Amino acid sequence: MLEKTFDFANREKDIYDNWDDKGAFKCGQRPDADPFTIILPPPNVTGNLHIGHALNHTLQDILIRFERMRGKDVLWQPGMDHAGIATQMVVERKLDAEGISRHDLGRDKFIERVWEWKEESGGMIFNQMRRLGQSCDWSRQKFTMDDGFVEAVLKKFVDLYHDDLIFKAKRLVNWDPKLCTAISDLEVEQKEVNGNYWHFKYPVDGQEGRFITVATTRPETMLGDVAVAVNADDERYKDLIGKTLTLPIVGRKLIVVADEHADPEKGSGAVKITPAHDFDDHMVGKRHDLENINIFDEYAHLNDNVPEEYRGMERFEARKKIVAKMDELGLLEKIEPTVHMVPYGDRSGVPIEPWLTDQWYVDAETLAKKAISAVEDGDTKFVPKTWEKTYFEWMRNIEPWCVSRQLWWGHQIPAWYGPDGETFVAVTEEEAQKEADAHYGEVKELTRDEDVLDTWFSSALWPNGTMGWPEDTPELKRYYKSDVLVTGFDIIFFWVARMMMDGLYFMKDENGEPEVPFETVYVHALVRDEHGAKMSKSKGNVIDPLELADKYGADALRFTLAAMEAQGRDIKMSDKRVEGYRNFGTKLWNAAKFCEMNECFNTGGEFNPSDVNLTLNKWIIGEAEKAALKVTESLEAFRYNDAAAAAYHFTWGTFCDWFIELVKPQFYADDGADKDECRKTAAWVMDQILKMLHPFMPFVTEELWGKLSENRDSDLILATWPTYNAANVNEAASEEMNWLITLITDIRAARSEMNVPAGAKIDMLVADAADGTKNALSAQMDVLKRLARLENVDTLDGDAPNGAISVVVGEATYYLPLADVIDIDAEKARLGKSLEKLEKEIKSVSGRLNNENFVSKAPAHVIAENKKGLEEAETKADKIKQALERLNAMN
Known part of the structure; x- marks a missing residue:
């Protein structure tokens, strides 16, 4: 007997454990079936499940459960990323609490501590994923620092190096002076800050009293200036192009160059050029063969390339002193307050510095060519297709990729240096030593590069590295390439593009042709708050998916995310929406109780839906067929919201609201053939509903599947997906x-x-x-x-x-x-009063929305609420007018 309601708080874990214990998630159990593969974007080992994860993982699990029920040999490959910077920071904070640093421990001991922490605390997110019902093949769990994966990463580096696609060079990078490492663009957060433009006057050589004024938000960098750029068409400076200025404080000669970087319409039209500390300036420096003068050390303190009185000074202290000195010299023209964007390290929380340093780089431009062609040729498709443009724009303008990081936690670069600086790159130290011995003709001591590889360098191997590459494993043959990659748009560049480059470079199909890592890239939306604002801790609008699951059940949360996942549209999330779909689960439960009460059980006997006689039964069977077809076609096209809507409307509207009401007289009648047919029909349709809803709401559907019959061939997770049968659709009955x-x-x-x-x-x-x-x-x-x-x-x-x-x-x-x-007159009077009240409300709200002062100052969610209220009031008013017209026609 079904309980009053589904006790999700107690039953969800038991149901999940039952699936896991029975091996329902494992691949390889259908060797004759077509494979279907999804690789889970590996969460950081430091990670906790946030609402973005909940969306991403739910969308994957829906596809996995759908294809598993369609009979495929499904692999959902899980794993974790070692997350170099993030993990190192976590462990270093723990050491700080103990009063020691990683340098006190030394590299080897520090790495031991990281592994200890990983074993104790890492992977919490996997337990949270289980909480939401995600059916990964946990037996194949991988970690980017597993031995086999490490070997794959090292081989990748060595192969690319020997193919002249990895090189070492001194270039400008994003440098985090707190963590003392280069970081990727993804790890740079642009923050809007209140600052100043300091306008400095640089004296023109040989023309006493003439100056060029430049403006800067970073006065400390002036000590590294080597030129001033002006526009070739700027009449103010044409005569100075090729001439020199004297850099105040330093005394260095600066050349005036003509460059398009200088905009005559902005400020003075002249721009100071510091090639070693600004990415735009660096490009100007390249165009004009200017010197790179690095004025910072790794901590962003001034080095020996600046006047002695500034050496060793912290950058912002130096800023104050330089501004004061320029004012003292009479060369500070003005200070102009401004709001501008400053790049911060997202982990360290300090402003990053563009810094010139020796790093390892990948020739991404060469690798990108095949990755561009693969999407152009349709070997890999983006859904929605509009994301292809973003992919192409970045790939066609790609720069060399800095892959070295000055950390201890990660894949140490397999490069060794001889005493004269000669480089030997090999997978192992023994191989490097052999190369060195051959090179020198004798044994020389080698020193290994201390840097580690960027996390994205290793995670780019995720599609094939998790399946045993570079070994030619059975898993690699069967499950590579994957069918779908589900991801957010923010890592198209950093992960998707790099997996494409790696896959096409290292993997070959049965014909020996380069093979893409996945057929489809589904790019999902962002989850925002109910007002459409981006979530952030500072705003206090972060939604915890686990809290929602505890409050309303995992099924309600999953269905909400799917129902709101419309291609190209962000999700506005709120408790009310999840509560609404919790009510849908209750509606389903009550429908099952109705079936149970009226003995509508699947007894395991033969029931041919094409053979029913009653019009009512012919109709509901046909509607079930149409609904299942709609769900199927929508999931195949990644239209999650359409799939959820089709299942929802059939379940709630067609079955619960209509069929149950229409069939009640048959159940109240004496036993007979019609009653028996209705029972069997209701049981069959309920089974179709449970199957359709299972990918979205796995827990409650599995519970009902087991409760409504004792003759199941399998759990619902392994049951057969509904296949459309046109013979079951009776158009006359419909x-x-x-x-x-x-x-x-x-x-x-x-x-x-x-x-x-x-x-x-x-x-x-x-x-x-x-x-x-x-x-x-x-x-x-x-x-x-x-x-x-x-x-x-x-x-x-x-x-x-x-x-x-x-x-x-x-x-x-x-x-x-x-x-x-x-009473017609009384009714007309009542409706007239309601209409009058609504028209006043419409006039008031319209007035606000037409008031520019209100629209410009009111928060976006307030404007949205007013628009929604106006729309609802206008709809109500129209209905009342129609009712009044009917009443007037009655006289």
Whole structure:
């Protein structure tokens, strides 16, 4: 016997453990089936499940469960990323609390501590994923620092190096002076800050009293200036191009160069050029062969390339001193307050510095060529397709990729240096030593590069490295390439593009041609708060998916995310939406209880839905077929919201609201063939519903699957997905029942508009009905009277009576005489007052929305609420006007 409600708090874990214990998630159990593969974007070992993860993982799990039920040999490959900087910071903070640093421990001991922490605390996110029902093959769990994966990463580096696609060079990087490492663009957070433009005057050599004014937000960098750029067409400076200036404080000669980087319309039109400390300036320096003068050490303290009094000074202290000195020299023209963007390290929380340093780089431009062609040729498709443009723009303008990091936790670069600086790159130290011995003709001591590789360098191997590459494993043969990659747009560059480059470089198909790592890249939306704002801790609007799951159940959260995942549209998340879909789960549960109460059980016997006789049963079976087809087609096209909507509307609207009401008389009747057919039909349709909903709501559907029958061949997770059968769709039955539902709906709406008492039974007169409608009326008369609250139904003979309102369905008109049922004048007065109130509200809200002062100052969510309120008020007013028109027609 089903409980009153589904006890998700206690049952979800038991259901999940049952799946796991039975090995339901494992791949390889259907060796003759087509494989279907998704690789989980590996969460950081430091990670906790946030709402973005919940969306990303739910969308993957929906596809995995869908294809598993379609009979595929499914692999959802899980794993974790070692997350170099993030993990090192976590462990260093723990050491700080103990009063020691990683340098006190030394590299080897520090790495031991990281592994200890990983074993104790890492992977918490996997338990949280289980909480949401995500059915990964946990037996194949991988970690980017596993031995086999480390070997793959080292081989990748060595192969690319020997193919001249990895090189070492001194270039400008994003440098984090707190962590003392280069970081990727993804790890740089642009923050809007209040600052200043300091306008400095640089004296023109040989022209006493003439200056060029430059403006900067970073006065400390002036000590590294080597030039001033002006626009070639700027009349103010044409005569100075090629001439020199004297750099104040330092005394260095600066050349004036003509460059498009200088905009005559901005500021003074002249730009100071510091090639070693600004990415734009660095490009100007390259164009004009300017010197790079590095003025910072790794901590962003001034080095020996600046005047002695500034050496060793912290950058912001130096800023104050330089500004004061320029003012003292009379060369500070003005200070202009401004709001500007400053790049910060997202982990350290300090401003990063563009810094010139020796790093390892990948020739990404060469690798990108095949990755561009693969998408152009359709070997890999983006959904929505619009993301291809973003992919192409970045790939066609790609720069060399800095892959070295000055950390201890990660894949140490497999490069060794001889005493003269000669480089030897090999997978192992033994191989490097052999190369060195051959090179020198004797044994020389080698020193290994201390840097580690960027996390993205290793995670780019995720599609093939998790399956055993570079070994030619059975898993690699069967499950590579993966079918779908589900990801957010923010890592298209940093991960998706790099997996494409690696896959096409290292993997070959059966014909020896380069092979892409996945066929489809599905790019999902962002989850925002209910007002459309991006979530952040500072705003206090972060939504915790685990709290929602605890409050409403994992099924409700999953269904909400799927139902709101429309391609190209961000998700506005709120508790109310999840609560609404929790109510949907309750509706499903109550429908199952109705089936149980009326003995609608799947007994495991033969039931052919094509053989039913009753129109009602033919109709609901056909609607179930159509709904399952819609869900199937929508999931195949990654239209999650359409799939969820099709399942929702069939379950709640068609089955619960209509079929259950329509079938009740059969269940109240004496036993017989019709009653037996209705029971079997209801049981069959309920099974179809549970199958359709399982990918979205796995827990409650699995519970009901087991409770509604003792004769299941398998758990629902392994049951067979509904396959569309056109023979089960009876168009005549569909037409008749849909006509009946429309007529009942319209009569109920008219009764409601006219404020007819719910318990009052009224008459109905029918005019202009064709033979088919007459037959349908005859067949469905009892149901029509019961559900529309009708006393008598007759054919209209002559004109419609006074005091009747009309409802038109198809070719026929249905008149409802209400003069003796309602007080027409009183009803008109009531509706008139309601309309007057709504029109005042509409005028007030319209006035606010047309007020530019209000629109410019009000928060976005307030404006949205006003627009929504206006739309709802206008809809209500239109309905009242229609009701008044009907009442006026009754006189």
